[in-house]
Amino acid sequence: MIENHQDSSSKNGDNLSQENFVIEAKGLRKMYGPHLALDDVNLSIPSGAIGILGPNGAGKSTLFKCLLGLIGTTSGEGTVLGYDIKTEGEKIRSRIGYMPEYNALDSGLIAIDQVRYCGELLGMNSKVAAQRAHEVLEYVGLKEQRYRKIETFSTGMLQATKLACALIHDPDILICDEPTNGLDKRARKFMLKTLKRTVQQGNRTVLMSSHVMDDVQEVCDRIVLIHKGKIVVQRSIGELVNQVEREIEIMIWGGASKMEESLISKNLSVRRLGRIIRIKIEDEETIKKVLESAVESEVQIRQLKEYEPDLEDIFLLIMDKLGSEIKGSSELMTPDHKGGF
Ligand SMILES: Nc1ncnc2c1ncn2[C@@H]1O[C@H](COP(=O)(O)OP(=O)(O)O)[C@@H](O)[C@H]1O
Ligand SMILES: [Mg+2]
The missing domain is CATH 3.40.50.300 (P-loop containing nucleotide triphosphate hydrolases)
Structure with a gap:
């Protein structure tokens, strides 16, 4: 073969x-x-x-x-x-x-x-x-x-x-x-x-x-x-x-908005997707701060792991760095039938 x-x-x-x-x-x-x-x-x-x-x-x-x-x-x-x-x-x-x-x-x-x-x-x-x-x-x-x-x-x-x-x-x-x-x-x-x-x-x-x-x-x-x-x-x-910044991903139970506020108040960069929150790893203190925020906002962390970036994240980062006029990967990757022939 x-x-x-x-x-x-x-x-x-x-x-x-x-x-x-x-x-x-x-x-x-x-x-x-x-x-x-x-x-x-x-x-x-x-x-x-x-x-x-x-x-x-x-x-x-x-x-x-x-x-x-x-x-x-x-x-x-x-x-x-x-x-x-x-x-x-x-x-x-x-x-x-x-x-x-x-x-x-x-x-x-x-x-x-x-x-x-x-x-x-x-x-x-x-x-x-x-x-x-x-x-x-x-x-x-x-x-x-x-x-x-x-x-x-x-x-x-x-x-x-x-x-x-x-x-x-x-x-x-x-x-x-x-x-x-x-x-x-x-x-x-x-x-x-x-x-x-x-x-x-x-x-x-x-x-x-x-x-x-x-x-x-x-x-x-x-x-x-x-x-x-x-x-x-x-x-x-x-x-x-390797160029993508590392993040911790947590899945929480209850009070996601409160948790988000608390994380932001500790100067952490936060991306929230419903019950899932991703926090940029700044230094070794980051995890500690996340755990403190959970206690302060009385939420339960169900899962905590380092987030593995996929091509989609990579793409967004590239476009960000290039300062391209493209706003999102969907714009680049969704078939655009106008362009076909
Ligand atoms: N034979 C052709 N004659 C004229 N324009 C073409 C021809 N083939 C492709 N194009 C145009 O060239 C551009 C690139 O097309 P193409 O290479 O088929 O893109 P892709 O494969 O990424 O969809 C498109 O704007 C398309 O309309
Ligand atoms: Mg083609």
């Missing part, structure tokens, strides 16, 4: 940069007529699992198509596995599996033929492609359905078939454009698990785009945040988490 690549760098192009970034871009711009879709994009992506986050219309799909050499860029330069995106698109595509956003399948075909056909289009010999098609369809959970016509497939099965097509030639990098779009809970979970397995056990680099933070958080160790064609953040999630 997806064998572990012990040393994936050994297969890489001769002209990989010293830092071993698998993808690099410098000053990349893409105009569709007068519309600027990518604006001065600079990227340095190491191997691993990378989430490309941004709302509809941000430029995620355009970025993928430019990196794959499928569409020309207006200016700037880029390399993928050391190959030039302007002149070596074919070489890039032979090493990258691309799962496009929209349905690219032939509904009249049975799954096994569709996947084999994708392999043949990539130059694989038909016998090898046929054998691989069985393996990859099993890998994506479609072993039982491989002789069924694609027109009978659910959205989850269509996405899985697209993933199988992307994996047919055993690529070094997998690029998935909105892989969880339209999936129900079970199919989504399976898709994310398969992508995670491809990174962790198969040792491949996976780039997945999404407008849903949770999906990215589940699979990726780095994020690239793109907004209106500009990269606003590219960092490891670990580094971003």
Whole structure:
């Protein structure tokens, strides 16, 4: 199936940069007529699992198509596995599996033929492609359905078939454009698990785009945040988490407002969500002050723990630091159908 690549760098192009970034871009711009879709994009992506986050219309799909050499860029330069995106698109595509956003399948075909056909289009010999098609369809959970016509497939099965097509030639990098779009809970979970397995056990680099933070958080160790064609953040999630101020989270019983007032009177920074209060950890005195406040306001603390920030918190912090015009993650992450096409 997806064998572990012990040393994936050994297969890489001769002209990989010293830092071993698998993808690099410098000053990349893409105009569709007068519309600027990518604006001065600079990227340095190491191997691993990378989430490309941004709302509809941000430029995620355009970025993928430019990196794959499928569409020309207006200016700037880029390399993928050391190959030039302007002149070596074919070489890039032979090493990258691309799962496009929209349905690219032939509904009249049975799954096994569709996947084999994708392999043949990539130059694989038909016998090898046929054998691989069985393996990859099993890998994506479609072993039982491989002789069924694609027109009978659910959205989850269509996405899985697209993933199988992307994996047919055993690529070094997998690029998935909105892989969880339209999936129900079970199919989504399976898709994310398969992508995670491809990174962790198969040792491949996976780039997945999404407008849903949770999906990215589940699979990726780095994020690239793109907004209106500009990269606003590219960092490891670990580094971003470390930037978020630590908080204590308490769940209380009774008198939440009184407790809140008492905490504020002790100069603590407080965020209240009903019976849950989060208090910024200033120093070692903070917990003591919280316990004192509970006594003073006669409330019972049901639970006290250090709050683990999630991507949502991180996002708010980033935007705060950037002083962006965006007010909340919902504005950035909720699908904005005006931006689609
Ligand atoms: N082929 C195209 N022709 C004209 N405009 C396009 C085309 N493809 C995308 N766009 C525009 O470019 C912007 C970025 O689109 P896209 O890359 O699809 O964003 P995302 O994948 O983040 O939703 C959007 O404003 C979109 O309307
Ligand atoms: Mg898109």
